[in-house]
């Protein structure tokens with residue numbers, strides 16, 4: 001599978017999100033993500049505005065659904081989301097409802113294994129219930145808390161290979177990845193590469209010496225697109 005580049009718009013203002021999304025599209029990004037903070041700040045209107053501005057571009061709504069899954073997925077799909085996100089820690093019935101809504105309203109379902117006791121089992125559970133993709137995710141608070149206690153900060157790369165080997169659906173690694181680590185994800189068999197905080201939150205420190213954010217992002221997209229994801233042979 002050819003790698004796909006997604007940018008997470010973890011912003012709290014739709015104008016800033018639209019501006020960042022336009023730059024990302026010019027640079028060669030494939031998918032836009034309405035991040036959780038953007039959905040909280042702007043709701044369905046934010047997703048609709050992204051859809052109007054970028055017709056034909058896949059939009060992931062990072063809802064992190066825990067309950068009431070059918071309606072949440074339906075509303076996001078009607079607003080223009082092509083992908084919705086449900087949590088593995090939700091009840092199995094919720095995940096099934098999101099999968100059903102995805103079928104009824106033409107959206108793909110990404111299942112997120114954040115804070116599962118076993119992230120590998122969480123990924124399998126999501127696949128068994130019909131999710132189309134697995135998001136292998138180390139949460140923001142978890143990472144910060146562990147780092148603050150003096151321990152090594154966990155990375156989604158730590159168990160990425162195991163997760164990729166456990167399922168037959170595409171995997172995306174999320175949570176604190178540097179740009180260099182994100183670029184490496186297809187080598188782990190994870191073809192959906194999400195670029196987050198280093199671009200949307202730490203944009204100033206990301207710029208190269210030339211200060212050209214768009215040019216730097218274009219180079220990153222090219223580096224990701226030029227790879228082929230090697231998926232492990234399943235037994």
Ligand SMILES: O=C(CO)[C@H](O)[C@H](O)COP(=O)(O)O
Pocket residue numbers: 008010035036062138139140174175176177195196197198
């Ligand atoms: O969903 C999220 C938080 O729950 C973030 O989008 C995700 O953790 C990405 O984080 P970062 O951009 O720091 O890698």
